[in-house]
Amino acid sequence: MAVYGIIVEGSYDEAALIELIKECISDDVQIIPRPCGGKDRLGKIFPSLLESFRYIKQGSSVDKAFIIRDADGKDPKAIEMNMKSKIAKQNYPFEVKFIIIVQKLETWLLADEKAISNVTQTRSGRTVSRVNENLESIVNPKEKLQDILSNAGVPYTAAVAREIAKELNKSTIEYRCPRFKEFHQAVIDC
Numbered sequence: 549m550a551v552y553g554i555i556v557e558g559s560y561d562e563a564a565l566i567e568l569i570k571e572c573i574s575d576d577v578q579i580i581p582r583p584c585g586g587k588d589r590l591g592k593i594f595p596s597l598l599e600s601f602r603y604i605k606q607g608s609s610v611d612k613a614f615i616i617r618d619a620d621g622k623d624p625k626a627i628e629m630n631m632k633s634k635i636a637k638q639n640y641p642f643e644v645k646f647i648i649i650v651q652k653l654e655t656w657l658l659a660d661e662k663a664i665s666n667v668t669q670t671r672s673g674r675t676v677s678r679v680n681e682n683l684e685s686i687v688n689p690k691e692k693l694q695d696i697l698s699n700a701g702v703p704y705t706a707a708v709a710r711e712i713a714k715e716l717n718k719s720t721i722e723y724r725c726p727r728f729k730e731f732h733q734a735v736i737d738c
Contacts, residue, residue: 549575550558550573550577550611550735551577551578551579551605551610551611552577552610553580553597553642554580554582555613555615556583557583557585557616557618558583558586561653563706563709563710564653564657565616565713571718571737572732572735572736579602580717582600582619585662587684588620590735591631593615593633594615594635595635595638602620610642610728613644614644614646615646615647616644616648616651618651618652619650619652620635621651624648626650628646631646649731650684650688651688652688652689653709654679654689654692655689655725656716656725657693657716657730658679658683658689658692660712660721661676661725662717662720663712664676664693664696667711672701675698679692686721689703690704
């Protein structure tokens with residue numbers, strides 16, 4: 549079984565991204581999450597968290613590590629280059645992949661209204677409508693998702709994020725959020 553380490557901003561990201569990674573690969577995978585408590589903290593401590601993945605698997609390292617953070621309106625490539633420069637002199641026994649989500653994780657969750665409706669219908673009996681906007685251009689997708697869920701009588705929690713992620717259709721996300729393809733490819737490349 550493959551073992552992946554993921555370094556993420558917080559509990560919502562952890563909950564949803566574990567499900568999305570499992571959806572992207574067909575094999576069994578163990579995922580070891582390291583939530584950081586926000587993107588600023590992630591930016592400071594991810595090198596030491598990568599070090600923690602060296603001996604985590606019965607004395608050996610993870611097979612692959614992902615650092616996943618939101619772009620929040622900034623240039624994803626610039627963020628990635630900055631983060632890579634912080635570990636440029638390090639040599640890890642595992643592959644390190646940087647994933648910068650445009651704008652936030654919730655952008656991907658908004659991509660599939662059927663997935664959201666499956667969750668809201670189970671929890672409140674209500675369904676939701678499709679968001680007919682360029683999702684990667686929505687400035688605050690988390691707020692948008694919270695509003696949609698609130699209108700359906702469902703509070704946005706880490707558990708709800710996990711449930712939506714579990715229901716998501718990969719093809720729908722890839723179609724509506726082009727940067728998701730990079731995440732999907734990074735997960736399946738091994």
